[in-house]
Amino acid sequence: MSIEIAGVSRRFGDFVALEDINLSVPTGQLTALLGPSGGGKSTLLRIIAGLENADSGTVEIEGTDATRLPARKRNVGFVFQHYAAFKHMTVARNVAFGLEIRKQSKKQVEERVREMLRLVHLEQFADRYPAQLSGGQRQRMALARALAIEPSVLLLDEPFGALDAKVRKELRDWLRRLHDDVHVTTVFVTHDQEEALEVADQIVVINQGRIEQIGTPDELYDQPASDFVLSFLGPVTTLGGRLVRPHDIEVTTAPVPDAVPGTVTRWTRIGYEVRLEVTPVAGGEPILVQLTRTEALHRGLGEGIGVWLRESSPVNGSAAPAAVLA
Amino acid sequence: MNGNRLVRYSLRTIVLVYLGLLIVWPVSLVAKNAFSEGIGTFIDALTEETTAYAFQLTLIVAVWAVVINTVFGILISILLVRYTFPGRRALSAFIDLPLSVSPVVVGLALLLAYGGTNGWFGPALEDSGIQVIYATPGIIMATAFVSLPLVIREIVPVLTEIGTEQEQAARSLGANAWQTFRRITIPAIRWALVYGVVLSLARSLGEFGAVKIVSGNIVGQTQTATLVVEEKYQNFEQTAAYASSFVLAAAAVLALIVVTLLRPGHEESASTAGVTAATTSVPTQKDPA
Structure with a gap:
């Protein structure tokens, strides 16, 4: 198991965002955290990344206890809904950022950046600034930036949420194919059941801070554990x-x-x-x-x-x- | 449409006449009077020993005040935008105090706190060999005080607008706090920072009231350029007063030109952020995904 979450709880004042979450994310698979907004799924993803702290419980990434590790030491690739592009840097510099921080040689960085841009089909945009890219292109750049550091796990927070329906669908198919090539353990958050059913190997349905059901798309659709799962996954x-x-x-x-x-x-x-x-x-x-x-x-x-x-x-x-x- | 036009032209005329009578015409008279006895007199007036010294002091004071306000301005802005703590709104309002309080009051307040004989800290500082009031440190403090909000008021909106996602992304890519600050935060606010610095510089060069009280106005020692203008004017050395005034006004105009030239870049960086936010919801065609 790539990520082990045990007994994780998180409150914001009186609001219970997560309550006693236990979850194993299998290595090399694409796992979707699915649920209505405000259900706690993004908070869980941010706790895995170290961008948010749990009140209690532990997070283990690839066998190491990461509960108290700061975000920068977790070797986690994180993709934000609104891209979080470094606006003052070109596409190539954005992708190079994590590698430069890791003090890799100039040649290594250049090679890796080229490889990553090829992977996300942005080779010809290397010298552009994020403002000159479309939303879909920006998100692929963000993905290349996260993958460049060879993360142990890739975390995507509503990655296609800000895109229009058509681009969203294209990127979804593309992410599935990319994952089949790269095989990095991936967790992505979505409130779109179609997206989860189509892309994920495993779906975790989260509602009101609790896990409702974990299973493959077929299991969830055909054998929902509750009326909530039944109604959330389809009409x-x-x-x-x-x-x-x-x-x-x-x-x-x-x-x-x-x-x-x-x-x-x-x-x-x-x-x-x-x-x-x-x-x-x-x-x-x-x-x-x-x-x-x-x-x-x-x-x-x-x-x-x-x-x-x-x-x-x-x-x-x-x-x-x-x-x-x- | 005709009525609209009439309103438009009357508005323009009113504004132009107002600005002309209040600002352009009087300031241009300063320029005219500065050169009324020829360029030679103008240069002589400025190169006269005490005047030259005063300008030098003004420059030193302004640079120090700007450096101090830039460092603390960035710190305070980050504190205000990135952290929530009790009294944050009060602090935010308090930051504007130096803009609303009369500089004379600022001067008196500093005198009370740091005065050499009966100030709160003055005697202790004086014993350890540091004279604040009637010396350069006091003038720098007074200048820093009055120009304190300018950098902060420029940075805060930009910091608020860029949000924390870029910084979080940098963290998750392995950057530590300093690397994130230097490589992500500073470049993101750089135009606002430059703008704030130029405004602070202009304000610092022209400070008069607070400086007059804390400096003691000692010729050749603590007399700054604005104080020279006042003294020369009162001593009926009008041409010398106008010459110094002209240089101060020219410096301010230069600062405004710099700011105007920077502004497109400044606005662009702000508006690209807006565009970025807007385009996310706008359909993006031809995406070769």
């Missing part, structure tokens, strides 16, 4: 008093046993997908249903049509056998 709706995913609902136009009868009150088509709002005959909140357009047309669905709904696959948090509870 949910209430069917017969239980939380289910809208795409896990079977729709029929003829009565079936154990089904909830209702009427389609709203039909929204988004590309290949159709979203229905079904108002139960018994009254109450409308139930959301997601299905493909082909399926919807095939079943002859439309607004005003009477339907019967039931769960198509048993997904229930408390019954999940393979879910790993923290």
Whole structure:
């Protein structure tokens, strides 16, 4: 295990940011800390980096107790949401910073900088200043700067949070590929479940200062340990008093046993997908249903049509056998 | 649109007339009078022994005051921006005191604290061979006192704006406190610092009231340039007074020119930070990620 966190707690006045966190981050993997903002995930990342102190508990990085080690001695690469680019330095000087601090020879520094800039595809921008780069380019520069020092672990705090949707998606794919090449133990913080599901090997769901669940993206999505995890990882709706995913609902136009009868009150088509709002005959909140357009047309669905709904696959948090509870 | 135009031109006229009558015309008269008896007299007036000495003293005092205020200004600014402690806001307000208190009061206060015969610290200092009041150290203290806020007021907003992320990034890359300060913090605030230093220098060269009280105005010893102007004027040596005045005014104008030339750079460094913050939310096209 690359990072071992044991019994870490942190309060800010009356606010409990983290409470008794125990977590092992496996070597060479990409781990996502996922959760709503204010849930404590960034604080945990900053405690690992040494930018913040825990009130209690220990942090071990690659077998050494780092709890009392200052940030500069932890050999950790940190990438900030807003890049934290050194504005008065060129891209090359930014990347060289950690190496110059380590008193490497000029030749070594130059070589490493060139290698890093090639890795993040910024070779032709070496002499530019951060202000002359786009957000995505700046973040790749920050990544090169963090990786240049050959860190034991790479920590990314909402790395794509300040970028627009398209660049965000590109960088996400790119980070995954980069990680497959470089294999440095990486922990990144995100509040975007899609980002976590797509990129991470392991996801740690954090809410209100506690770990809700740890597992692979499949485990979390299919066997959520709680209603919170279920609803945070994807859309949910209430069917017969239980939380289910809208795409896990079977729709029929003829009565079936154990089904909830209702009427389609709203039909929204988004590309290949159709979203229905079904108002139960018994009254109450409308139930959301997601299905493909082909399926919807095939079943002859439309607004005003009477339907019967039931769960198509048993997904229930408390019954999940393979879910790993923290 | 016509009304707008009228307002615009009337505003311009009012401002120009006001500034002209209040500042430009009187100051230009100083220049005119300084050279009224020819350039030879002007140079003679300035090279006269006590005047030359006074300018030399003024320069020494100003440089020391600026050096002291720069060092302490940076320290105080960092304390104000980077740390929270009880009384921080009070300290921040207190920093502006020297700008609002009359320099004469500053002089009297220093006299009470450091006076050689009955000041609080004066006798002890005098016993150990250090004379503060009626000597150069006192003049430097008075000058430093009145120009104290200028460096701080320039640095604080910039320090606040740049935030701590760059410094944290430097730390995580292995830099210690001094390396972070020298390689990240100082370059980030350099234009604000230069701007503050130039303003302090201009203010220090022209200080009169506080210096007059603590210096004792001893000709050839503790008489600074502004004091020379006053003395010459009262002794009906108008041309000499105007000559010295002209040099002081010229120095101030020069400082303003330097500041104006620096300002684009200063504003740019501030606004690039703004742009940086803005562009993060603006869609970035053609990113070859």
